[in-house]
Amino acid sequence: MSITQRIILGLALIGAFLGVLDTSIVYTGTVKMAAQLQLNANALSWVQVAYALTYAGFMLVGGKLGDIYGRKPLFIASLIIFGIGSLVVGAATNAPIMIGFRAIQGIGAAILAPNCLALLTDTFQGKARQRAIGYYASVIGAGTAVGLVIGGFFATFASWRVGFYINGPIALLMVIVAARYLPSAKRQTGKIDWIGTILSVLAMTSISYGLDGSPWPVVTLLISLVLWGAFIISQGRVAHPTMPLEIFADKERMASYVSSLLFSAAAIGFWFYTPQFMQKALGLTPFMTALGMVPMAILLFIVAVRARTFVDRWHNSSVMLFGFVVVSLSLAELVVVSRFTNYWLLLLGTLGFAVGFALAFATLATSGLARIRPQISGAASGVYNTARQFGGALGLAVFAATTGSLTNIADVFGQAMLIGVGMTLVGIVLVLTLIIPAEKRSA
Numbered sequence: 541m542s543i544t545q546r547i548i549l550g551l552a553l554i555g556a557f558l559g560v561l562d563t564s565i566v567y568t569g570t571v572k573m574a575a576q577l578q579l580n581a582n583a584l585s586w587v588q589v590a591y592a593l594t595y596a597g598f599m600l601v602g603g604k605l606g607d608i609y610g611r612k613p614l615f616i617a618s619l620i621i622f623g624i625g626s627l628v629v630g631a632a633t634n635a636p637i638m639i640g641f642r643a644i645q646g647i648g649a650a651i652l653a654p655n656c657l658a659l660l661t662d663t664f665q666g667k668a669r670q671r672a673i674g675y676y677a678s679v680i681g682a683g684t685a686v687g688l689v690i691g692g693f694f695a696t697f698a699s700w701r702v703g704f705y706i707n708g709p710i711a712l713l714m715v716i717v718a719a720r721y722l723p724s725a726k727r728q729t730g731k732i733d734w735i736g737t738i739l740s741v742l743a744m745t746s747i748s749y750g751l752d753g754s755p756w757p758v759v760t761l762l763i764s765l766v767l768w769g770a771f772i773i774s775q776g777r778v779a780h781p782t783m784p785l786e787i788f789a790d791k792e793r794m795a796s797y798v799s800s801l802l803f804s805a806a807a808i809g810f811w812f813y814t815p816q817f818m819q820k821a822l823g824l825t826p827f828m829t830a831l832g833m834v835p836m837a838i839l840l841f842i843v844a845v846r847a848r849t850f851v852d853r854w855h856n857s858s859v860m861l862f863g864f865v866v867v868s869l870s871l872a873e874l875v876v877v878s879r880f881t882n883y884w885l886l887l888l889g890t891l892g893f894a895v896g897f898a899l900a901f902a903t904l905a906t907s908g909l910a911r912i913r914p915q916i917s918g919a920a921s922g923v924y925n926t927a928r929q930f931g932g933a934l935g936l937a938v939f940a941a942t943t944g945s946l947t948n949i950a951d952v953f954g955q956a957m958l959i960g961v962g963m964t965l966v967g968i969v970l971v972l973t974l975i976i977p978a979e980k981r982s983a
Contacts, residue, residue, distance in 0.1 A: 568691040600740060604780075732780070733782040798970055814874075878957065908924035
């Protein structure tokens, strides 16, 4: 691997890390954040949903922009948007500013993420590409856990705001390095499907709002259904679609996108509610909560780094299936833990979740880009990341809607974990019926 390739790999991995870090860094600071900004439960959930929705909604166009105008200018622009959004979020004094600039921060992350992944597919080939994608998936998995620990540390000893402030100088340094080392833009012919982009954003936002927050949920969900239909129809008719439907022609890729959505929806319940359960039910401070999750973070990182070795030995789909099963069993154990409020039982569930999460995420990324044409690699990586991120937004809306009437955190936590079990079971069915057979046929 040349020095330039190493630098590109580093930039892509750090960029991916920043995006997922800011998905989770708020979790351990949610209690203090809500108190300082006077956020109710609905507003607090939308601090995360706003980021997740724009992250998911603009990721398709982010990947397409990279295909058309080149990775370098889009990579740099995304870092600037992300950095500015982060700084304003850190300085937010009320809910509208916080939620609004979390959305802007999400737009930056939406352009950044697919171009990070596409940089790897453009730079590396063969086994080297598989390893690079494995590193990418590992960083995503580890970044979520690291964000919890960093967020708890800052919330206790400084402020939850510091976690956002530090993104500014990191983004600036990355812009300088990218301007120097990323290759000149390789452009393709094509146009941006702005109608499809707007329809997809409205469809994702309306379904989340219909589940959590809308005074007319049934009407909002019906509107969302119409928007989804219009979006899919439009993608089959325009010359340069945001989401080329050929991406879904491969059963393995299609199943990996749906499985990623379900897996992320289940996982968001763990990441969002576990820190709250530890603080409200176990009486821990944000920092003690972070320390309590350090064993999980360390194990997740170790397994994520080793995931590629497991895939080489037992095949991608087999490792994916094992990851899904372990996550499902761990969430089921946490349902039981909600009735006992015991840290050591909780620790057992978090460790199991760490193992399964790392393995499933690493392998889903590989399946999501299986047998894809280079000309649409950016769009395909955008679809994979959109499914992953929208799954989080959708899952959080589902959890908020189904636990909104519950007042006891133990009941909320148990209900969220139970729903997560159901989501992962559906994912297991998809892996068994679509992904494993498709991988065998390809081999």
